[in-house]
Amino acid sequence: MKAIHLYSQSGPDQFVFEDAPKPQPGVGEVLIRVHATSVMWQEPTWPETWKTPAGIERQHPIPGHDVSGEVVEVEAGVTGIAVGEAIYALTEFWRDGAAAEYTVARATDVAPKPRTLGHLQAAGVPLVxxxxWQALFEHAGLTSGQSLLIHGAAGGVGSMAVQMAKWAGATVIATASAHNHAFLRTLGADEIIEYTTTRFEEVVHDVDLVLDTVGGETLERSWTVVKKGGMLISVASPPSTEQAKAxxxxxxxxxxxPNREQLIQIGNLIDTGQLRPITERVFPLSEASQAFEQARQGHTRxxxxxxxxxxx
Ligand SMILES: NC(=O)c1ccc[n+]([C@@H]2O[C@H](COP(=O)([O-])OP(=O)(O)OC[C@H]3O[C@@H](n4cnc5c(N)ncnc54)[C@H](OP(=O)(O)O)[C@@H]3O)[C@@H](O)[C@H]2O)c1
Incomplete structure (x- = not known):
């Protein structure tokens, strides 16, 4: 089969489109014929990309842990999934991913593809x-009437979080540059801050939650906008425990x-028109290098x- 192999963490010739052996599913796993995957531009630098949980170095990993496709083989120990089923999934990061014609996933990670989405759109859903979902509902326990500030609201995680928080009945303040403001209003954001001209900490106070998808200085400046007893979640860089205490x-x-049950709930929101995935651009697999380069610019909607x- 054809696949993208990752040859280094950065630099030219990082992504190579070449032949790869077709993967073999093991017990409890399924083989998926991939229709689409998504780009997570930081993936080449993640430790899991280069080492298995058992500490084995991975030479030329295949990126892409979002998958939308069709099940073509089910192994022993798999229940509830049939050959021919259209599915979507987030697969474990230490495995070879879905920037390939075929990929393998644990059957327990795989959920039916939302019926209202094609594969290209569905592939943009699981990871973000x-x-x-896990930030807002597992970690923050977000409830109706609460307020939150979402940094990077127009991005992959942010655009999902804005819609999910509105669905949950929260008030959403979002940061984005001007060209994304009208877009974020269509997703339901209540207030939008132009982060290039306004210091958000001067206009936002006492929110129940900050969800940070930007990290760095944005994270550091976020402590003062959260009310006492509130929560700051970052998925971009770990927050300081000293600052949290202070x-x-x-x-x-x-x-x-990965979480099959949550993907089913997310799929239901999509199929009932309450959540829509946003696709900035589609590249053919052979142009993965250009796709990662565009994502690396940091302004993907x-x-x-x-x-x-x-x-x-
Ligand atoms: N921990 C985890 O499990 C996990 C999971 C998924 C992602 N992540 C991480 O989460 C981060 C976000 O991922 P993503 O895929 O959502 O990112 P992304 O799509 O690449 O984010 C791009 C967005 O960020 C916005 N942005 C850039 N700088 C900003 C700033 N200073 N303030 C506000 N918005 C800004 C851009 O909006 P404008 O064009 O308007 O500037 C753009 O829409 C990444 O670091 C990723 O590695 C972590």
């Missing part, structure tokens, strides 16, 4: 949808996990997708 704020950093054309 689960990240937003400001009387709970802080959370986590790494998203929603997700960049890789379309996989299966030769069989």
């Amino acid at each position: 949808g689960l990240t937003a 400001h009387g704020v709970r802080s959370v950093w986590f790494i998203v996990e 929603g997700k960049i997708i890789l379309r996989v054309e299966n030769e069989e």
Whole structure:
């Protein structure tokens, strides 16, 4: 099969489109014919990309842990999934991913593809949808009437989080540059701050939650906008525990996990018109290098997708 192999963490010739062995599913796993995956431009630098949980170095990993496709083989121990089913999933980060014609996933990570989405749109959902869901509902326990500030609201995680928080009945303040303001209003954001001209900490006070998808200085400047006893979650860089203590704020950093049940709930929101994935651009798999380069610019609206054309 054809696949993208990652040859280094950065630099030219990082992504190579070449032949790769077709993966073999094991017990409890399924083989998926990939229709599309998404780009997570930081993936080449993640430790999980280069080492298995058992500490084995991975030479030329295949990126892309979002997958939308069709189940073509089910192994022993798999229940509730049939060959031919259209599915979507977030697969474990230490595995070879879905920037390939075929990929393998644990059956327990795989959910039916939302019926109202094509594969190209569906591939942009699992990673960012689960990240937003787990941040808002598992870690923050967000409830109706609460307020939150979302940094990077127009991005992959942010655009999901804005919609999910509105669905949950929260008041959403979002940061984005001017060209994304009208877009964010269509997603339901109540207030939008132009972060290039306004210091958000001068206009936002006492929110229940900050969800930071930007990190760095944006994270550092966020402590004072959270009310005492509130929460600051970052998925971009770990918040300082000293700062959390000093400001009387709970802080959370986590790494998203695959979750079939949550993908089913997210799929229901999509199929009932309450959540829509945002696709910035679709590239063919062979142009993964250009796709990652565009994402690396840091101004993607929603997700960049890789379309996989299966030769069989
Ligand atoms: N921990 C985890 O499990 C996990 C899971 C998923 C993602 N992540 C991480 O979360 C981060 C976000 O991922 P993503 O895919 O959502 O990012 P992304 O799509 O690449 O984010 C791009 C967006 O960020 C906005 N942006 C850039 N600088 C900003 C700033 N200073 N203030 C406000 N918005 C700004 C841009 O909006 P404008 O064009 O308007 O500037 C753009 O829409 C990444 O660091 C990623 O690695 C972590």
